[in-house]
Amino acid sequence: xxxxxxxxxxxxxxxxxxxxxxxxxxxxxxxxxxxxxxxxxxxxxxxxxxxxxxxxxxxxxxxxxxxxxxxxxxxxxxxxxxxxxxxxxxxxxxxxxxxxxxxx
Amino acid sequence: xxxxxxxxxxxxxxxxxxxxxxxxxxxxxxxxxxxxxxxxxxxxxxxxxxxxxxxxxxxxxxxxxxxxxxxxxxxxxxxxxxxxxxxxxxxxxxxxxxxxxxxxxxxxxxxxxxxxxxxxxxxxxxxxxxxxxxxxxxxxxxxxxx
Numbered sequence: 001x002x003x004x005x006x007x008x009x010x011x012x013x014x015x016x017x018x019x020x021x022x023x024x025x026x027x028x029x030x031x032x033x034x035x036x037x038x039x040x041x042x043x044x045x046x047x048x049x050x051x052x053x054x055x056x057x058x059x060x061x062x063x064x065x066x067x068x069x070x071x072x073x074x075x076x077x078x079x080x081x082x083x084x085x086x087x088x089x090x091x092x093x094x095x096x097x098x099x100x101x102x103x104x
Numbered sequence: 105x106x107x108x109x110x111x112x113x114x115x116x117x118x119x120x121x122x123x124x125x126x127x128x129x130x131x132x133x134x135x136x137x138x139x140x141x142x143x144x145x146x147x148x149x150x151x152x153x154x155x156x157x158x159x160x161x162x163x164x165x166x167x168x169x170x171x172x173x174x175x176x177x178x179x180x181x182x183x184x185x186x187x188x189x190x191x192x193x194x195x196x197x198x199x200x201x202x203x204x205x206x207x208x209x210x211x212x213x214x215x216x217x218x219x220x221x222x223x224x225x226x227x228x229x230x231x232x233x234x235x236x237x238x239x240x241x242x243x244x245x246x247x248x249x250x
Contacts, residue, residue, distance in 0.1 A: 021119075021122045021123065021126075021151055022119055022122055022155040022159060022210075023120055023122050023123065025209055053148075053151075055152055055217065056212075056216075057155070057211070059211035060208070063208075064209075083140075083141065083144065084148065087141075091213075091216065091217050091220045092211065093201070
């Protein structure tokens with residue numbers, strides 16, 4: 001997994017790329033959590049455009065990031081998942097809790 | 105259903121083998137000429153089944169995971185993932201969405217995803233002996249491809 005981040009006017013975008021499975025999830029939860037703590041954003045976007053595969057471990061990454069953002073009084077959203085990760089998001093029902101949008 | 109081809113694999117329950125297991129499933133399934141979406145569904149279900157064996161069957165040791173894939177009549181792929189670990193006390197409860205004993209790094213959605221991505225899912229578990237998950241997925245024949 002690779003990570004990149006950008007921050008401007010209260011909005012943190014974290015770009016995740018590679019395959020997000022249980023093997024990668026522990027690190028992803030830690031990296032995203034630290035980026036949120038360091039930047040204290042009002043809004044955090046997890047950009048999934050670079051994820052070529054995701055299983056339910058990705059849901060745990062989203063839930064953990066969502067919990068962090070709620071404790072800061074901020075919002076979390078997920079953007080640009082490819083078809084396979086999108087299907088996992090849909091099957092999990094996470095879209096009832098977290099906004100999933102496509103912007104590219 | 106008549107068996108037409110099969111493969112058997114055995115690997116230790118290391119998380120680095122999750123990638124290998126779904127790549128192997130994808131390579132074996134390719135002979136059924138699946139769409140990208142069908143391949144994605146199969147890889148996802150395999151990833152969930154193998155992750156369960158790694159996380160739950162052997163929580164504090166490395167154990168054996170067996171994977172058998174078969175092509176059955178009707179262009180159907182069957183995948184079995186078997187472990188010899190601690191087993192599941194209550195399979196019905198484990199299959200419920202959001203139920204997990206795996207802590208905050210798990211979502212409790214593994215069985216839900218296997219169920220929704222495959223046509224059939226059977227789970228047999230004996231506490232102290234292990235768990236066997238068998239999944240089937242029929243791959244649609246595409247017009248003009250055969």
